[in-house]
Amino acid sequence: MKELHITAENLKKSFKIPLLKEGLRGSFENLFRREHEIINALIDVNFKxxxxEIVSYIGPNGAGKSTTIKILTGIIMPDSGDLNILGKNFNRNRxxxxxxIGVMFGNRSRLFWNLPVKESYGFLKNLYEIDxxxxxxxxEFLSSALDIENLIGKQVRxxxxxQRIRCELAAILLHSPKIVFLDEPTVGLDSWAKxxxxxxxxxxxxxxxTTxxxxxHDTNDIDVAGRIILLDxxxxxxxxxxxVFTEKFGSSDYSVRVEFETNAEIKEELFKTIVSRINSFENSVLKFSVGQSDPLFKFLKDIDYIKPIKDLHIDRESLDDVIRKIYAGT
Ligand SMILES: Nc1ncnc2c1ncn2[C@@H]1O[C@H](COP(=O)(O)OP(=O)(O)OP(=O)(O)O)[C@@H](O)[C@H]1O
Ligand SMILES: [Mg+2]
Known part of the structure; x- marks a missing residue:
């Protein structure tokens, strides 16, 4: 029986934001009588x-994903609810x-901008008292797993x-955290890098x-996970x-689009051995569909041998479509 790492019970969080009236008269009124809007960012959220486990916590913009991560990492407090992390009450053992634990927010850096990456790692070693x-x-392991051996001597900027995201990931994993929280870690990257x-x-x-x-907010990102939690x-x-999620809510096919460098030598026959159903292959762009039961990553791994690839897109049913299906009860 595996140990429970996170137990969140009835997490609730709302934000009160002032509704400001515009214009001169409005600013005057704002001074005396301010109206507020209550935003219910989390409504009784439960999970274990x-x-x-690798869990993909997905939802459209404003669903409450970052709010959850902030609560689970002690940045903000929930209005109510219970939180146990690593078998202990979070509040009492913060x-x-x-x-x-380790946490990474997509667009915030843990690394010193003007120094070589390894200086930041040295700092974290002392901070977390890593022997x-x-x-x-x-x-050693992270450098090779994240392919950053040649980067850690370089200035972050x-x-x-x-490259920076790989170095950031190593930074939050150096102290061997039992759980890592990654809030949209690959935002801004092309699909190949993702x-x-x-x-x-x-x-x-x-x-x-590591848990x-x-x-x-992208259904294409769920491949890394064994389990999906969807928030709306x-x-x-x-x-x-x-x-279960993809069988119930995914489309039957992924559509894959691979763009090669224009000077790459590509033999169409080679692809026929990898992908049986090529939709088109023109101007260095290969398009094909893969059914859901196909081991998609086998195809992609094989394609990796036939580099250089300029861009790669794998598209699934969009999150909006999935959510529509869930509400329609299909
Ligand atoms: N500090 C805050 N003050 C006021 N409202 C907030 C605050 N933080 C979050 N909210 C609101 O709470 C809701 C949930 O926000 P949250 O950032 O958790 O969404 P998200 O799922 O991370 O969205 P995104 O995909 O855009 O990052 C949104 O309506 C947001 O406007
Ligand atoms: Mg967010």
């Missing part, structure tokens, strides 16, 4: 997550728990977004048994196995 042996072995990072996360999860909660307007509307 076990050790080693400091001990915070040492054992020399664990630091060395973790850094010289890195591309994708896919690579998802594969790397799976490797890290396998090696360290991973990853948010996204502050309410949980689906929680279950990814297979």
């Amino acid at each position: 997550i076990s050790e080693g 400091n001990g728990i915070l040492k054992q 020399d042996t664990s630091y060395k072995s973790n850094l 010289t890195l591309s977004l994708g 896919w690579k990072i998802r594969e790397e996360l799976k490797r890290i999860n396998k090696e360290f048994k 991973v909660l990853i948010t996204s 307007k502050g309410r949980k509307i689906f929680d279950g196995d990814k297979k």
Whole structure:
């Protein structure tokens, strides 16, 4: 029986925001009588997550994903509800728990901008009191898993977004956290870079048994997870196995579009051995469909051997369509 890593019970959070009237008269009125709007960001959200699970926490903009992550990492307090992390009440054991988790918000950096990446790692080593042996072995594993050996000597500001995100991931994993929270970690990356990072996360999860909660508003991002929690307007509307989710709500096919570098030497016959159903292959752009039961990643891994790829898109049913289906009760 696996240990429960997160138990969230009836989490509620609302925000009160002032409704400001416009114009001179409005500003005058605002001084005396201010009206407020209440936004229910989370409404009785419940879930239990076990050790080693990778959970994709998805929902459209404003669904309450970041609010949940902020509550689970102690940045904000819920209005009510109970939270147990690593078997302990979060409120009463906050400091001990915070040492054992890692968090990454897509657009915020943990790294010192003007210094080489490894300087930030040294800082984190001291902050988390990581002993020399664990630091060395973790850094070694993460450098190779995240393909950053050649980056950690460089100044952070010289890195591309994708390179920086890999270095950020290593930064939050250095102290061997038992749980990591990733809030839209791959936002802004092209689909190829996103896919690579998802594969790397799976490797890290396998090696360290790290529990991973990853948010996204894109159904294409759910491949990394074994389980999906879907949130809409502050309410949980689906929680279950990814297979059940895709069978119930996904379209029957993924459509894949691979764009190669124009100078790449590509033999169409080669692709016929990988993909039986090519929809079109023109101007270095290959389009094909893959059924849901196909082991999609086998195709993509094989394609990886036939680089160089400029861009890759794998599209699933959009989140809006999925949510519509759930409300329609299909
Ligand atoms: N500090 C705040 N003050 C007021 N309202 C807030 C605050 N933080 C979040 N909200 C509101 O709470 C709701 C949930 O926001 P949240 O950031 O959790 O959504 P999200 O699912 O992360 O969305 P996105 O995909 O856009 O990141 C939104 O309506 C948002 O406007
Ligand atoms: Mg958010």
